[in-house]
Amino acid sequence: MSKAPRKDPEADDEQGGQSFISHLVELRARLLRAIAGVVAVFLGLSYFANDIYALIARPLLGQLPRGASMIATEVASPFLAPFKLTLVVAVFLAMPHVLYQVWAFVAPGLYAHERRLVLPLLAASTLLFYAGMAFAYFAVFPVLFAFFAATAPEGVAIMTDIGRYLDFVLTIFFAFGIAFQVPILTVVSVYTGITTREALSAKRPYVIVAAFVIGMVLTPPDVVSQTLMAVPMWLLFEVGMLILAVTARNHRREERAANEIPEG
16 A cells, blocks of 8 residues: 655745745735825825815814914924824825725635625725714814813913824824724624624613713813714714614525525
């Protein structure tokens, strides 16, 4: 009887090492493409850096008293603050390209059903992040800055530093972008088996309390901004629950259709 050929451990190690190196090369190429996309967008927007900052500062400037303006307390702030904002805007605008590079790197290692789930989640997560930023700019900033201006003590001149203002609005943008991921987290937690739709529905009061706690942590220490974040988070949780209910109903309908025995 012929013996089966013995596997060479050194050959397996060599193949594994080559595979690991090829993955590293692919990862480096994807990272360079993602960075190149961000740099390209940044270079295209650099000429409009001051205009972009003026656009972001408009919600505050619209609430300042007549004749009031923003100030720069550091020597380089008039130059660095607009370009810092432009870089952040470039990252946000190039995010679809960056996520595509991430997807192109991880997709070959996923099963077909995982690819069908991950790609829509990435797209929905990006759109929800943009929606959170838009909500913060158009809905939260006018109310928040009007509240701050109205509660300023008499005799206090409101003159905000442009660097501090930039840090503040970027924090709010990021906080609302993350907060708007609640439907994604709700759906993923159920599909991965961490919890069930029924369990989440039973814990709805705790979710509402958690939304206000998160709003308190991620926003400035005032009731207005906390409420403006907590209420949308709660509503987005309900949207996630609605998506799960519709998905479960469609799944039951497909199961009933598959189990039906055709007549004749």
